[in-house]
Amino acid sequence: xxxxxxxxxxxxxxxxxxxxxxxxxxxxxxxxxxxxxxxxxxxxxxxxxxxxxxxxxxxxxxxxxxxxxxxxxxxxxxxxxxxxxxxxxxxxxxxxxxxxxxxx
Numbered sequence: 001x002x003x004x005x006x007x008x009x010x011x012x013x014x015x016x017x018x019x020x021x022x023x024x025x026x027x028x029x030x031x032x033x034x035x036x037x038x039x040x041x042x043x044x045x046x047x048x049x050x051x052x053x054x055x056x057x058x059x060x061x062x063x064x065x066x067x068x069x070x071x072x073x074x075x076x077x078x079x080x081x082x083x084x085x086x087x088x089x090x091x092x093x094x095x096x097x098x099x100x101x102x103x104x
Contacts, residue, residue: 089098 086098089096
């Protein structure tokens with residue numbers, strides 16, 4: 001937490017360093033003209049450009065979904081193979097205790 005001494009010290013520093021014009025502080029609370037107000041409409045963008053960007057994103061999403069499905073199928077195949085190998089090892093060595101390894 002800040003103490004009132006620190007706050008007063010900070011205010012004094014600001015007042016001393018900010019230029020004054022006709023007794024008023026200059027430069028505080030002003031907004032530059034290059035920054036539009038938040039209620040300003042967004043700049044115009046050609047709908048065809050937006051449509052092309054959306055199509056590109058849709059294509060990339062579709063490709064990623066396909067890749068993920070293939071990867072998931074690979075994981076499932078590996079899981080089944082691991083399970084078969086574990087069952088075979090348990091049949092070959094019935095007195096052994098094998099660690100239970102979680103699937104990735």
